[in-house]
Amino acid sequence: MTDVREAIAKSVDFEKSExxxxxxxxxxxxxxxxxxxxxxxxxxxxxxxxxxxGLAGRIHMMDSVFRHSGTAISACSGVASVIASHVFFAAEDEYSDRDTEARITHRQLGQTFLLGVLDYFEVDHTGFDQMFPLDADFGQLLADIRAAYLLPCSAVTEHDIFAAMGFHIGAELLADREFNIIDKFLHLHYPGLTAYLEAYTTPQNPIPAYQWVSLHTFVEEEHLEHAYLAAEVAFAHYAGDLSEEAIMARTIQGFRSFLDVQAAFYHNSEMKPTDTL
Structure with missing residues (x-):
C-alpha cells in the first residue's frame, strides 16, 4: 500500500500554499x-x-472497524483507542499550556492575542463587533470545518473517518507553515506590536499573548507526526470492507478538502467596506 506520507506529499503544492x-x-x-x-x-x-x-471521540468508539489479529478475544482486539490517542495528542496541547500546566486553552490565548492587538491600536471594544463583523460566508466556513471533523453527525461511515483523518493531517501540516510565516511577518513589519504582545496579559490569562503565535511555530510539527501515526495505525488495522485504494483515496480527499478550506479563509479574510478604524 502507498505510504500515506508519500501520498500526502504528492497532493500538496507547498509553495502555492505559502x-x-x-x-x-x-x-x-x-x-x-x-x-x-x-x-x-x-x-x-x-x-x-x-x-x-470530537474526531478522537468518534474514532475511539469504532473498535469493530480497527482491530488487530493477535488475540482471539474480541474485547481485546480493538485498537480504535490507539488511533484516537494520536488524534487527541493535538487536543492535549489545545486545552492546556504544557509549560505552566495551567488550564489555559489555545482558544483563550488567541482571544488574548486579539485583545492585545486591539489595545495596542486603541480600538474601542464596545463598537468592535459592528466595525468588524463576521459575515455569513465566514460562518459557513466554520460550519465546513465542523462538518469535516464530523461535528455534528449522527451517522458516521468508514469513508467519513478516513476523510476526516486526511483533513486533520492537512490542518496540522499547513498550520505549522502558516504560523511560522505569520511570526516572521509580525516581527519584521510590526516589531512594536510584537514586543507589546510579548508582555500583554489579562486577568483571565496570565500567559503573554504572543505565546499564541510562538508556541504554534513548533507544536504543530509534533501534532502532525501524531496525525500521520493515527492514519498509519488505522490503515494497518482496518478490518472493514473498503479496499486499500479506497481508504487512501478518501484520506487524500479529506486532505484536499482542507486545502479548499484554507483557500476559502484567505479569500474571506479580505477587508470588507464596514471594516474601518
Whole structure:
C-alpha cells in the first residue's frame, strides 16, 4: 500500500500554499487591515480544537472497524483507542499550556492575542463587533470545518473517518507553515506590536499573548507526526470492507478538502467596506 506520507506529499503544492499566506499578509496596508485579519484568523483557528477532540471521540468508539489479529478475544482486539490517542495528542496541547500546566486553552490565548492587538491600536471594544463583523460566508466556513471533523453527525461511515483523518493531517501540516510565516511577518513589519504582545496579559490569562503565535511555530510539527501515526495505525488495522485504494483515496480527499478550506479563509479574510478604524 502507498505510504500515506508519500501520498500526502504528492497532493500538496507547498509553495502555492505559502504564497497564499504571504500575499494575504503583504496586502495588510494599515491597522484596520491587520485587526480584521487577526480577528478572523483567531476565530478560524479556534474552531479546530473542538473538531480534533470530537474526531478522537468518534474514532475511539469504532473498535469493530480497527482491530488487530493477535488475540482471539474480541474485547481485546480493538485498537480504535490507539488511533484516537494520536488524534487527541493535538487536543492535549489545545486545552492546556504544557509549560505552566495551567488550564489555559489555545482558544483563550488567541482571544488574548486579539485583545492585545486591539489595545495596542486603541480600538474601542464596545463598537468592535459592528466595525468588524463576521459575515455569513465566514460562518459557513466554520460550519465546513465542523462538518469535516464530523461535528455534528449522527451517522458516521468508514469513508467519513478516513476523510476526516486526511483533513486533520492537512490542518496540522499547513498550520505549522502558516504560523511560522505569520511570526516572521509580525516581527519584521510590526516589531512594536510584537514586543507589546510579548508582555500583554489579562486577568483571565496570565500567559503573554504572543505565546499564541510562538508556541504554534513548533507544536504543530509534533501534532502532525501524531496525525500521520493515527492514519498509519488505522490503515494497518482496518478490518472493514473498503479496499486499500479506497481508504487512501478518501484520506487524500479529506486532505484536499482542507486545502479548499484554507483557500476559502484567505479569500474571506479580505477587508470588507464596514471594516474601518
Amino acid at each position: 504564497r497564499l499566506v504571504i500575499r494575504r499578509l503583504e496586502s495588510l496596508q494599515n491597522p484596520a487591515d491587520l485587526v480584521n485579519f487577526v480577528h478572523k484568523y483567531t476565530v478560524f483557528n479556534g474552531c479546530f480544537a473542538g473538531g480534533v477532540a
